[in-house]
Amino acid sequence: MSIVVVGFLAYDTVETPNGRVDEVLGGGASYFAIAARFFSPVSVVAVVGSDFKAEDMRLFTERNIDTRGIVKADGLTTRWHGRYHEDLNMRDTVSLSLNVLEGFTPDLLPDQRRADYLYLAPNDPALQEHVLDQVPSPKVVVADLFDHWIESTRPGLVKVLERIQVLLCSDNEARLLSGEHNLVKAGRAILKMGPSTVLIKRGEYGVLQFSDEGMFAVPAYPLEEVVDPTGAGDTFAGAMMGFIARHGRVTESSLRTAAVYGSVLASFVVERFSLERLLDLTWEEIDKRYREFINLIDSHHSRWTTQ
Amino acid sequence: MSIVVVGFLAYDTVETPNGRVDEVLGGGASYFAIAARFFSPVSVVAVVGSDFKAEDMRLFTERNIDTRGIVKADGLTTRWHGRYHEDLNMRDTVSLSLNVLEGFTPDLLPDQRRADYLYLAPNDPALQEHVLDQVPSPKVVVADLFDHWIESTRPGLVKVLERIQVLLCSDNEARLLSGEHNLVKAGRAILKMGPSTVLIKRGEYGVLQFSDEGMFAVPAYPLEEVVDPTGAGDTFAGAMMGFIARHGRVTESSLRTAAVYGSVLASFVVERFSLERLLDLTWEEIDKRYREFINLIDSHHSRWTTQ
Numbered sequence: 001m002s003i004v005v006v007g008f009l010a011y012d013t014v015e016t017p018n019g020r021v022d023e024v025l026g027g028g029a030s031y032f033a034i035a036a037r038f039f040s041p042v043s044v045v046a047v048v049g050s051d052f053k054a055e056d057m058r059l060f061t062e063r064n065i066d067t068r069g070i071v072k073a074d075g076l077t078t079r080w081h082g083r084y085h086e087d088l089n090m091r092d093t094v095s096l097s098l099n100v101l102e103g104f105t106p107d108l109l110p111d112q113r114r115a116d117y118l119y120l121a122p123n124d125p126a127l128q129e130h131v132l133d134q135v136p137s138p139k140v141v142v143a144d145l146f147d148h149w150i151e152s153t154r155p156g157l158v159k160v161l162e163r164i165q166v167l168l169c170s171d172n173e174a175r176l177l178s179g180e181h182n183l184v185k186a187g188r189a190i191l192k193m194g195p196s197t198v199l200i201k202r203g204e205y206g207v208l209q210f211s212d213e214g215m216f217a218v219p220a221y222p223l224e225e226v227v228d229p230t231g232a233g234d235t236f237a238g239a240m241m242g243f244i245a246r247h248g249r250v251t252e253s254s255l256r257t258a259a260v261y262g263s264v265l266a267s268f269v270v271e272r273f274s275l276e277r278l279l280d281l282t283w284e285e286i287d288k289r290y291r292e293f294i295n296l297i298d299s300h301h302s303r304w305t306t307q
Numbered sequence: 308m309s310i311v312v313v314g315f316l317a318y319d320t321v322e323t324p325n326g327r328v329d330e331v332l333g334g335g336a337s338y339f340a341i342a343a344r345f346f347s348p349v350s351v352v353a354v355v356g357s358d359f360k361a362e363d364m365r366l367f368t369e370r371n372i373d374t375r376g377i378v379k380a381d382g383l384t385t386r387w388h389g390r391y392h393e394d395l396n397m398r399d400t401v402s403l404s405l406n407v408l409e410g411f412t413p414d415l416l417p418d419q420r421r422a423d424y425l426y427l428a429p430n431d432p433a434l435q436e437h438v439l440d441q442v443p444s445p446k447v448v449v450a451d452l453f454d455h456w457i458e459s460t461r462p463g464l465v466k467v468l469e470r471i472q473v474l475l476c477s478d479n480e481a482r483l484l485s486g487e488h489n490l491v492k493a494g495r496a497i498l499k500m501g502p503s504t505v506l507i508k509r510g511e512y513g514v515l516q517f518s519d520e521g522m523f524a525v526p527a528y529p530l531e532e533v534v535d536p537t538g539a540g541d542t543f544a545g546a547m548m549g550f551i552a553r554h555g556r557v558t559e560s561s562l563r564t565a566a567v568y569g570s571v572l573a574s575f576v577v578e579r580f581s582l583e584r585l586l587d588l589t590w591e592e593i594d595k596r597y598r599e600f601i602n603l604i605d606s607h608h609s610r611w612t613t614q
Contacts, residue, residue, distance in 0.1 A: 184531045205512040208529060217603050219524035222515060224491045253607040260606045296524050297604055299567050300560040 002041040002066075003245050004112045005032050005238075006131050007121030008101065009046045009070070010078040013094075014273060017086055018227045024274040025056045026080065028121045028144075031234035032241075033065045034278045035265045038286060039242030043112055045069035045131075047104040049077035059279065069109055073100040088229050089203050108134045117245040119237065120164070122146030125156030132163050140250055142241050144233070145169035150176045161194040165250065168237055174200045183208060184215070197255055199240075201233055207259055213252040218259050221267035221293055228273045232266045235278065239265035260297075264289050309348040309373075310552050311419045312339050312545075313438050314428030315408065316353045316377070317385040320401075321580060324393055325534045331581040332363045333387065335428045335451075338538035339545035340372045341585045342572045345593060346549030350419055352376035352438075354411040356384035366586065376416055380407040395536050396510050415441045424552040426544065427471070429453030432463030439470050447557055449548050451540070452476040457483045468501040472557065475544055481507045490515060491522070504562055506547075508540055516566055520559040525566050528574035528600055535580045539573040542585065546572035567604075571596050 012026030033042045043066035050072065060067050078101045081094040106127065108115075113134050120128045120143040128143060135141075141164040149157060150173060157177075161167065167190060175181055178189035183200060187210035190198045200208040204226075206219040240262035247254045264286060271277045319333030340349045350373035357379065367374050385408045388401040413434065415422075420441050427435045427450040435450060442448075448471040456464060457480060464484075468474065474497060482488055485496035490507060494517035497505045507515040511533075513526035547569035554561045571593060578584045 182531060182533075184529045202512075205509075206524075206526070214599075215529055215603055216606075217513075217526035217529065218606065219513070219526060222491045222522055222524065224489060226489075256605070256607045292521075294606060296522055297606060298563070299523075299525065299601060299604060300563045 002043055002115060003036055003117040003119060003241055004043045004045060004069075004108065004115040004135070005029050005036070005119040005121070006045040006106050006108075006123075007032060007119070007234075008078060009044075009048050009052070010080050012230065012274065013079070013081040014084075014228055014230050015082070015094075016084040016088065016228050016273075018225075019273065021228075021273045023079075025059065026230065026274060027078065028231070028234035028237075030059075030275055031231035031269065031278070032119060032121070032238035033060060034063065034275060035235040035238030035269070036242035036245075037063045037065055038239065038265070038281075038283065039261070040117075040245035042066065042238075042242075043069055043115070045106050045108055045112065047071045047073050047100050047106075049073060049075045049100045052077050059275070069112060071104070073104070075100040082230065084229065088226055091229075106131055116140070117241060118142070119241055120144065120160075121234075122149065125149060125153050125160045128160045129156065129163075132160070140165050140241075140244060142166040142168065142237065142244075144237060145173045145177065147173050147176055158193065161190075164195055166197045166199065166255075167195040168199045168201060168233070170233075171200055171202050174198070187215070197250075199259065201236065203229070203232070207236070207263065209255065209259055211252060211255065216252075216256050216259065218256075218263055219297065221263060221289065221296065223267060223271065226270045229270050230274065232270050235269040236262035236266040238262075260293055261286075261290065264293050267293075309350055309422060310343055310424040310426060310548055311350045311352060311376075311415065311422040311442070312336050312343070312426040312428070313352040313413050313415075313430075314339060314426070314541075315385060316351075316355050316359070317387050319537065319581065320386070320388040321391075321535055321537050322389070322401075323391040323395065323535050323580075325532075326580065328535075328580045330386075332366065333537065333581060334385065335538070335541035335544075337366075337582055338541035338576065338585070339426060339428070339548075340367060341370065341582060342542040342545030342576070343549035343552075344370045344372055344545075345572070345588075345590065346546065346568070347424070347552035349373065349545075349549075350376055350422070352413050352415060352419065354378045354380050354407050354413075356380060356382045356407045359384050366582070376419060378411070380411070382407040389537065391536065395533055398536075413438055423447070424548060425449070426548055427451065427467075428541075429456065432456060432460050432467045435467045436463065436470075439467070447472050447548075447551060449473040449475065449544065449551075451544060452480045452484065454480050454483055465500065468497075471502055473504045473506065473562075474502040475506050475508060475540070477540075478507055478509050481505070494522070504557075506566065508543065510536070510539070514543070514566055514570065516562065518559060518562065523559075523563050523566065525563075525570055526604065528570055528596065528603065530574060530578065533577045536577050537581065539577050542576040543569035543573040545569075567600055568593075568597065571600050574600075
């Protein structure tokens with residue numbers, strides 16, 4: 001029930017109205033792995049430069065995250081610098097230096113190729129296919145989307161969609177991919193492209209989940225303060241897939257609970273900069289907020305059967 | 308358990324990307340009353356002009372909506388002309404002619420003054436107070452907010468807030484009223500101003516409800532097509548208050564169910580222009596969508612108690 005995540009590691013500089021951090025550990029795979037690890041063993045496939053710090057590697061190994069698939073290449077680790085607006089739903093990329101990522105081809109270790117649970121971070125569909133070719137019989141493949149790859153490599157993306165079970169995307173990506181502005185039409189159109197479940201992430205407005213069995217709407221947990229939204233989507237994905245791997249079966253019911261755990265972990269990560277909040281998070285805190293979350297969305301429904 | 312709604316009737320011209328209707332019956336009190344009527348008797352207090360059509364009055368009387376409080380004044384009925392953007396969350400007011408509304412002071416009939424359930428549409432706080440003074444012992448007063456009155460008449464509004472139980476407002480109105488950008492802080496700040504429940508309406512993103520017992524988040528029902536969003540908020544309010552009046556008790560549980568029924572009725576009204584969809588709606592359709600709605604938000608939660 002181990003998860004293999006094929007993604008990115010980076011050093012991030014992040015500016016929000018609440019402050020700034022410089023050159024801190026980031027990249028989707030960091031958030032994904034540390035969130036997933038609360039539920040299930042995780043194995044990371046990514047590339048870092050020779051400047052990647054031993055103390056950052058220890059953040060993974062101390063949590064029993066398998067780092068054998070993290071390739072150390074000559075050159076610098078990827079750098080990203082982002083700046084959020086007063087409205088934290090909007091951000092600009094100040095700079096992005098791919099560095100060692102340029103030309104990197106993910107190759108899995110022999111035991112990783114037998115993974116039951118595979119997560120593909122947003123990437124060139126050709127590379128996502130390259131990974132899929134190495135894993136002959138996964139139980140569940142979850143892939144995340146990035147708008148750039150919808151526009152530039154649609155034929156490759158269509159082939160990837162036919163080979164995955166769960167697709168994660170933003171509302172705009174869902175519209176771009178499906179050609180439908182309406183999200184219900186978009187979600188249903190994407191289901192026809194291959195995935196059996198489509199999760200449309202809407203940031204502070206939560207998640208809309210589509211499957212053949214219907215729709216599930218889950219709000220984001222309303223917080224008094226959001227310090228840094230970076231990594232919320234990756235954290236959601238990690239916890240969601242962690243729960244699925246832990247649960248061992250993909251049913252409508254387990255997918256819904258997984259989306260709630262995804263929302264719970266995402267609600268923690270944004271409370272502080274970078275990975276800070278995930279690193280000292282306890283299972284007791286997760287369980288407490290899970291119960292608060294269930295109360296938040298519980299309609300106490302008492303159906304009114306007569307007029 | 309009758310509801311008295313003090314609000315507005317108008318003839319609307321509405322343009323959306325899906326078409327246009329001219330001079331159709333509108334005004335918040337129309338939507339409110341016709342939605343509330345599915346749950347509880349309703350009595351309307353409003354003013355219309357001498358041009359108000361008998362067939363429109365019949366739409367109310369045929370549904371046993373009490374129209375004795377609808378004053379027919381010399382002059383023209385209020386006219387509103389609105390135009391929605393491609394993004395239906397945004398609209399412009401092309402024109403607004405208050406006509407007979409100008410200078411109208413709502414005075415309730417003797418039996419209306421004994422109302423248990425009172426709904427105050429967005430209005431000048433001085434007029435809202437004038438109505439409150441006429442109803443000495445209501446069980447529940449629900450008031451809706453309009454940003455114009457927050458900016459121009461805050462002292463009067465503060466006095467109204469101390470006399471109501473439930474406040475409805477948009478996210479921007481909540482921010483303006485509380486001075487807090489964050490909606491959780493805004494909701495809690497408004498609770499301290501008087502109402503025991505604050506419902507923040509977020510259009511297609513649903514509703515956030517705040518009370519001393521906690522938060523409740525309910526999404527909007529995702530629709531394949533929204534034809535005309537006009538009246539969604541008033542329809543929500545009508546169904547919500549209708550359920551409360553029918554239920555007879557204001558508890559956290561009944562308020563949550565009320566918000567779901569509000570969302571259900573609002574999801575119908577936007578399917579067609581103006582009041583069209585509400586007018587032919589059946590209780591069977593409401594009940595079916597209520598069950599779909601409960602399924603939409605049901606997390607099937609299976610709490611994970613061990614790590």
